[in-house]
Amino acid sequence: xxxxAFLLTGILCLIPMAxxxxxxxxxxxxxxxxxxxxxxxxxxxELPRGYITLIEEVLQRHHxxxxxATIGAGVExxxxxxxxRRVYKDVVKKxxxxxxxxxxxxxxxxxxxxxxxxxxxxxFKMRIENLAAAVAxxxxxxxxxxxxxxxxxxxxxxxxxxELDEVSSTIKKVAEQNxxxxxxxxxxxxxxxxxxxxEDRCKGILTVDRVHLTDAGNELVAKLMLETLGEGHDAEDxxxxx
Numbered sequence: 001x002x003x004x005a006f007l008l009t010g011i012l013c014l015i016p017m018a019x020x021x022x023x024x025x026x027x028x029x030x031x032x033x034x035x036x037x038x039x040x041x042x043x044x045x046e047l048p049r050g051y052i053t054l055i056e057e058v059l060q061r062h063h064x065x066x067x068x069a070t071i072g073a074g075v076e077x078x079x080x081x082x083x084x085r086r087v088y089k090d091v092v093k094k095x096x097x098x099x100x101x102x103x104x105x106x107x108x109x110x111x112x113x114x115x116x117x118x119x120x121x122x123x124f125k126m127r128i129e130n131l132a133a134a135v136a137x138x139x140x141x142x143x144x145x146x147x148x149x150x151x152x153x154x155x156x157x158x159x160x161x162x163e164l165d166e167v168s169s170t171i172k173k174v175a176e177q178n179x180x181x182x183x184x185x186x187x188x189x190x191x192x193x194x195x196x197x198x199e200d201r202c203k204g205i206l207t208v209d210r211v212h213l214t215d216a217g218n219e220l221v222a223k224l225m226l227e228t229l230g231e232g233h234d235a236e237d238x239x240x241x242x
Contacts, residue, residue, distance in 0.1 A: 026098070026141060026143070026181055026228070026229050026230050027230055028059070028063070028068060028098075028229055028230060028231060030063055030064075030067040030068065031067070031068070031097070032068045032069070032097045032098060033068075033069045033071065033094065033095060033096045033097050033098070034068065034069065034070050034071065034096065034097070034098045034099070034100065034229075035071045035073050035090075035091050035094055035096040035098070035099045035100070035140075036052050036070070036071065036072050036073060036074065036099075036100045036102065037073045037074070037083060037087075037090065037091055037099055037100065037101050037102070037103070037131075038073070038074045038078065038083070038100075038101065038102035038103050038145075039074055039075065039076065039077065039078040039079070039082075039102075039103060039105060039106055040074060040075075040076040040077065040078075040212065041074065041102060041105065041211075041212065041213060041221075042072060042073065042074025042102055043072065043074030043075060043076055044074070044212065044213065045072060045074065045213075045218065045221070046072040046074070049215050049218055050213075050218050051213070051218040051219070051221040051222040051225065052070055052072050054218060054219065054222035055070060055222050055225060055226060055229075055231075056070040058222070058226055058231060059231060062231055071094055071096070073086075073090040073091060073094075077106060078103065078106060079103070079106045079107045079110070079119060080103055080104070080107055080119060080123075080124055080127035080128060080131065081119070081127060083101070083103055083127075083131055084127055084130060084131060087131060087134050087135070088134075091134075091135060092134065092135075092138050096135070096138075096140045097139075097140055097141065098140055098141040098142075098143065098229075099135045099140050099141070099142060099143070100143045100145060100183070100225065101128075101131055101132065101135070101142065101143065101144050101145065102145040102147075102183075102185075103128075103131075103145075103147075104124070104146070104147035104164075104167045104168075104171070105147045105148075105150065105211055107119035107124055107167065108147070108150065108160050108163045108164055108167060109150050109160065109211060111160075111163070112150070112159065112160060118163070121166055121167070121170060124167060124170060125170050125173075125174065128144065128170065128171060128174050129174055129178075132144060132174065132175075132178065132180055133178075136178070136180075141181070142175075142178075142180040142181065143180070143181045143182070143183055143225075143228060143229075144171050144174065144175045144180050144181070144182055144183070145171075145182075145183045145184075145185050145225075146167070146168035146171050146172070146182070146183070146184050146185050146186040146187070147164055147167060147168065147185065147186060148185040148186050148188070148189040148206075148217075148221075149164070149186070149189050149190075149193075149206070149207065149210065149211070150164060150210055150211055151202050151203070151210045152189075152193050152197055152201060152202055152203055152204070152205055152206060152207060152210065153197075153200050153201070153202050154193075154194075154197075154200055155190045155193075155194075157200075158202070158210075164186065165186075168184070168186045172184075181228060182228075183224055183225055183228040184224075185221060185224055188220065188224045189206060189220065192206065192220055193205065193206065205217075206220060
């Protein structure tokens with residue numbers, strides 16, 4: 001079934017090419033089409049103070065207006081299985097040159113109230129591999145993001161920290177094995193909160209509800225993603241608190 005999925009993806013792609021690994025380093029050029037693919041964090045990233053909007057503003061300063069396209073493809077409540085169902089319509093059809101896959105929060109978070117809804121780790125790995133391979137098959141570079149937090153307390157003391165660490169480790173292994181690029185949001189959030197959360201609050205600094213981002217959370221995601229894209233040299237213009 002996995003081989004069949006890859007073959008079908010290759011047939012659907014409008015850019016025929018041999019299977020290849022994505023580049024491990026990124027140097028954005030004029031004409032790039034960046035798709036941000038994920039769940040509600042990605043959907044909200046398109047809001048006026050969302051991280052996709054902040055990234056677009058920085059890219060326009062670096063490259064000029066409309067030189068690089070930023071395309072949001074986030075849907076509330078999505079897990080990896082949902083991204084698999086819409087990867088062709090919402091990613092491949094948009095002819096991206098680079099895709100930022102930011103998923104995993106709901107694969108873990110839903111299990112907090114409904115344990116049967118948590119995605120087993122082996123299934124999560126398979127789905128991330130399939131998603132990234134579908135993107136790479138169509139000639140686009142792949143960036144895999146680790147899910148940042150479900151709760152802002154000291155790392156290791158939030159209810160689902162162990163599961164998030166396992167998911168993040170899985171994402172890093174998939175990236176390493178396939179030469180994809182990683183944006184380690186989980187580590188970035190942990191580093192920030194270690195300094196900016198002396199009261200050990202569970203929310204209110206980078207998230208409004210332990211998951212969805214405040215303005216500061218969006219700024220931090222934008223900063224970390226811009227650094228991953230090789231565009232972080234003046235990101236502080238829009239991330240002054242960081």
